[in-house]
Structures are given as structure tokens and as C-alpha cells.
Amino acid sequence: MSRLVVVSNRTADPRKPAAGGLAVAVRESLQQTGGLWFGWSGKIREAADGTQSGQGEVHVQTAGNVTLATLDLSREDHDTYYLGYSNDVLWPVFHYRLDLANFDTRFAAGYRRVNQLFAQKLLPLLKPDDLIWVHDYQLIPLAAELRAMGCTNRIGFFLHIPMPPPLIMAAIPEHEWLMRSLFAYDLVGFQSEADLTHFSHYVESEAHAQRLSPDRLRAFNRTLRVGAYPIGIDVDDFKRLADSKEGRDMFIRMRDEYSRRRLLVGVDRLDYSKGLPQRVHAFRELLTYYPENRDSATLIQIASPSREDVGAYDNLRRQMDSLCGAINGDFGELDWMPVRYIHRNVARKRLPGLYRASRVALVTPLRDGMNLVAKEFIAAQDAADPGMLVLSRFAGAAEQLKEALLVNPYDTQGTAQAIQRALTMSLDERINRHEALLNRIRKFDVHWWSSTFLQALEDCEPNEVAADGTRQTSG
CATH class of the missing domain: 3.40.50.2000 (Glycogen Phosphorylase B;)
Known part of the structure; x- marks a missing residue:
């Protein structure tokens, strides 16, 4: 069985009963494989310590048979990646509140920078057969950054928040780059059929994606499997x-x-x-x-x-x-x-x-x-x-x-x-x-959710044969 690597904005000790929803949702799968959970530590390095943006060390600890690997962020990275782009751009737009979005170009740059930083720090921790599961809107471009560094693992992404309709998504200045980034994954999951429909309509209208089957789309020289996987509770x-x-x-x-x-x-x-x-x-x-x-x-x-x-x-x-x-x-x-x-x-x-x-x-x-x-x-x-x-x-x-x-x-x-x-x-x-x-x-409980998504990811071919018979690359 492949080791599961979970990547999210924040991590938590999956053994603690008070852990949040994501910890409860991935706990069983991580413990089954002795998995790795990677994310931000929640700590901010102030400039006074002399470190530069993007040069933080990875902190590794164990929680039972699960390895927790975390990374501190600089104040600038936190403010642009987390407070700025994630919470002042993506959160309001994905919840249909364009009036509350702040499209500051510094935010987009910080968001890209931190996703690249995550990829740089995660890559040395990976094994060739690891199954990587990335969670939520803070990390949309992570797979693209990993692919650019040579990662060929199966990588899945799950969006926990709504997917907006195409015209609302198009209000984000970087919308084309964001949606193209999702095609670096092998599988992208959404909470509902409505969210899946919004994504499909976007890539078909904006990126001229070709629908190969009900759950497979082809664009940007890659084939992506998509599906609705409504999360449940225990x-x-x-x-x-x-x-x-x-x-x-x-x-x-x-x-x-x-x-x-x-x-x-x-x-x-x-x-x-x-x-x-x-x-x-x-x-x-x-x-x-x-x-x-x-x-x-x-x-x-x-x-x-x-x-x-x-x-x-x-x-x-x-x-x-x-x-x-x-x-x-x-x-x-x-x-x-x-x-x-x-x-x-x-x-x-x-x-x-x-x-x-x-x-x-x-x-x-x-x-x-x-x-x-x-x-x-x-x-x-x-x-x-x-x-x-x-x-x-x-x-x-x-x-x-x-x-x-x-x-x-x-x-x-x-x-x-x-x-x-x-x-x-x-x-x-x-x-x-x-x-x-x-x-x-x-x-349709939390066990169904995680097992169904991970089985679909296991079934993905990391380099599928393209519709024209040529071999796809992972990039």
C-alpha cells in the first residue's frame, strides 16, 4: 500500500479528539499507511531573526505512526499568501462576494511564492510511490510547482469550499493560471455536483477543454479526472x-x-x-x-x-x-x-x-x-x-x-x-x-469520503495515454 502524504495549509495531531474536521477526515487513512502530513506550522518568523522569505526550516515530529512536517512563514509571506490572496481574494470570490475581494497584485505574488516554497520543502520528503492528497484553496498551484521540480507521483486535490460559476471565477485577474494549475493534478474532487458542473463549464468555455468521459477532461496537454465527493462525518x-x-x-x-x-x-x-x-x-x-x-x-x-x-x-x-x-x-x-x-x-x-x-x-x-x-x-x-x-x-x-x-x-x-x-x-x-x-x-460518511477519493486517485495513471495516442508528460 502506498504511503499517504496529506498537504494542507495547517496540520494537527490526528490523535487528539479535539482536532478539527480535516484531521478527523484524514486520520484513518494516514494511520493506515504511516503517512506524512505537511503544512504551515501556524508560526510567523519575524524579520528580526535575520532569515529571508522562503528560507524556513522544516520541523518534523511524530504523532503515533504519523509524521508531521511543518514550516514557519515570514510575516510578508503570511500576510500576502494567507491573509491576502487566500482570504481576501479566493475566499470571497469562491463564496460569490466579489464586493469584498481585494485584487492586490502583491497578494498573487505571495501566493505563488509560498506554494513554490511548500513544493521545495516537501519534495525531499517524498518517496517515489507516495500518494499525495492536497487540500483546499490555499494550495491550488502546489501540484504545478511539484511537477516543475520533477515530481511524478499521483497527486489529488480536494476543494473544501464552493466552486463559483465561470463568470464569477473570471473576475479573478489570475483565473486562467489558477485553473490551468489544477490540470497538474491527476484527480480533482469537489463537494457537490453543482461545484463540479461549475468547474467543467469553466474549463470547457475558457480553456476549450475536451470532455473524454463523464469524469475525464483534457486541456493544457493533460488529462484530468474530476468528481464530486461530498465530505461526511464519523x-x-x-x-x-x-x-x-x-x-x-x-x-x-x-x-x-x-x-x-x-x-x-x-x-x-x-x-x-x-x-x-x-x-x-x-x-x-x-x-x-x-x-x-x-x-x-x-x-x-x-x-x-x-x-x-x-x-x-x-x-x-x-x-x-x-x-x-x-x-x-x-x-x-x-x-x-x-x-x-x-x-x-x-x-x-x-x-x-x-x-x-x-x-x-x-x-x-x-x-x-x-x-x-x-x-x-x-x-x-x-x-x-x-x-x-x-x-x-x-x-x-x-x-x-x-x-x-x-x-x-x-x-x-x-x-x-x-x-x-x-x-x-x-x-x-x-x-x-x-x-x-x-x-x-x-x-456517505467520512470513511466513505476518504476511501472513495483515495481509491479513485490510486486508479489514476500518473501519465495517461492522451486522446491522440501520444504519451503525456507529468509537466
Whole structure:
């Protein structure tokens, strides 16, 4: 079995239960092969230490049978590659927010420079038969940099965020270079069929790509395999978390404290893509047009801090403070606060208990690659009396979770109507919907996601025969 090499912007110890979503997703595959995980250390080298940009040392440590290799970044590289191009260009554009993008040419140069640096530092660590799996928008050109240095390994890429339609992608000044870079991979995976369609339409219209088969495209003298691989969760592991002491304690506390209320819950990062102001407006509409919910329904909205040094996020925080305060001032009673707004991190081990105590989950992003909160909420429910999921049709999860109540988050009145339906839905209908949703997230769980993608990558020929019968090069 080939060793798996995972490359991502950040790494994490895959043994730790509090590790993030990517760590959970790749942990099993890395441990099976004694794999290598490479990425930024999260540390910034200040100029005072005398080092120059791109000259950082690789730090290697072991986590069980997994090797973690990390690299520090200079302040300039961090600010241009990470804060600049990744978060001020690619993130807003890929989430359809052209108005928030900052197309500073220095950002693009820093993004290319750091991807080249990653390739330079990773290449000496590779073995000839390694299988390389690159993750997310920060590292789109990494395979092209590796190919230029002579790497012939199979390399796959997975985009965790949405793929925008061709005309939105074309707003990025470097869009042609970015999309050409993806053809240096052997396999590119997307969260949804919609994302796959957007990519296919882009390369067919902009790069005149030839479709060789439903999952193979040819352009730039290379053949690329593509597919939709919706990421999942470890359902049994999350259920165990719900049944743990912390999960049970949280459930009991919420059940007792809100015994006279019906809980609605939202759990998000504080990000403009999550549709938080629209969600609060929809809750106000619920209280306005369905007054029976006053003194009865409470929204607990957790908005974890995120990129607070960026102006757009500071504006969003102030907007949320104002909206939630206005609802509580207009509708609240001495013994009832309509919105409990929490702007801090809540321990992951407590979330399943909160989900289980809630009658409705509001997962209503304006655009999202997948959104695993929707799947976690389903997994945490009591099958005999499950809560209902209200889900944005613009989340990648909506392609799979058809039995949820799908909404347009821009239509706040329509969203309020869906929330009311969720609150008044019969037990039989909730049970039937939940059973179908649970079966689907169990079938297409995180193990299915990683094994299916890696098997497809294993099946790729690193130098496929071209459509005209000539042999392709890896470059």
C-alpha cells in the first residue's frame, strides 16, 4: 500500500479528539499507511531573526505512526499568501462576494511564492510511490510547482469550499493560471455536483477543454479526472460524543433550563458566508407573524470568532450585536430572552448535547462548500423524538439532505415559514425524515469520503495515454 502524504495549509495531531474536521477526515487513512502530513506550522518568523522569505526550516515530529512536517512563514509571506490572496481574494470570490475581494497584485505574488516554497520543502520528503492528497484553496498551484521540480507521483486535490460559476471565477485577474494549475493534478474532487458542473463549464468555455468521459477532461496537454465527493462525518463517533458525560450533562442542563421553551440552535463561525444577519431577520419574522412563538421559542446562536483583524468581520460582529440586541429589546420579557447570542468558542464535546436538546437547527449559509453542522445535528438526535433541520439550499449538504426543510436564506419570510413548519411538524413526520437523513449520512460518511477519493486517485495513471495516442508528460 502506498504511503499517504496529506498537504494542507495547517496540520494537527490526528490523535487528539479535539482536532478539527480535516484531521478527523484524514486520520484513518494516514494511520493506515504511516503517512506524512505537511503544512504551515501556524508560526510567523519575524524579520528580526535575520532569515529571508522562503528560507524556513522544516520541523518534523511524530504523532503515533504519523509524521508531521511543518514550516514557519515570514510575516510578508503570511500576510500576502494567507491573509491576502487566500482570504481576501479566493475566499470571497469562491463564496460569490466579489464586493469584498481585494485584487492586490502583491497578494498573487505571495501566493505563488509560498506554494513554490511548500513544493521545495516537501519534495525531499517524498518517496517515489507516495500518494499525495492536497487540500483546499490555499494550495491550488502546489501540484504545478511539484511537477516543475520533477515530481511524478499521483497527486489529488480536494476543494473544501464552493466552486463559483465561470463568470464569477473570471473576475479573478489570475483565473486562467489558477485553473490551468489544477490540470497538474491527476484527480480533482469537489463537494457537490453543482461545484463540479461549475468547474467543467469553466474549463470547457475558457480553456476549450475536451470532455473524454463523464469524469475525464483534457486541456493544457493533460488529462484530468474530476468528481464530486461530498465530505461526511464519523456518525458513530459523534453519537458516542453525544452519549458521553459532557454530552449528557449539556443535554440535561439545556432541557431543564429551557423546559418551558422550544430551542432553536445555530452554530457557525462568524463569517459573512454563513448568512447570520439574514437568519436573525428570519427569526424576527417568526416572532412577528407567528406570535404564538413569543415567550416560547429561543434561538441560541453560537458565532465563533473568525479572522477578527479583517474589516468585513468586524462589521459583521457589530451588525450581529445590534440585530440580536434589537430583537431582545423589542420582544423580550423579564423571564424570556428571544436570542442568546454567544460570540466565543464552545467546546466540541458539549455541542451534541445542545443539538439533542434543540427542536430546530438553523443551517442557513448564503453559500457553503458542505457544512458539517447539518450532519452533526442529525447524528446527535434522539431517533424517537428528533429535532428538525432547516437547511439553506446554497449549502453543499443540501444535495444530499433532501428531507431537511430547504430554504432560500435571502427570503427571510420564507425561512420564517419553514421554521414555523419545523416547530409544528408532527412526530411521525419528524421521525420519518430523520430516519432517511440518518441513513444517508451514515452511508456517505467520512470513511466513505476518504476511501472513495483515495481509491479513485490510486486508479489514476500518473501519465495517461492522451486522446491522440501520444504519451503525456507529468509537466
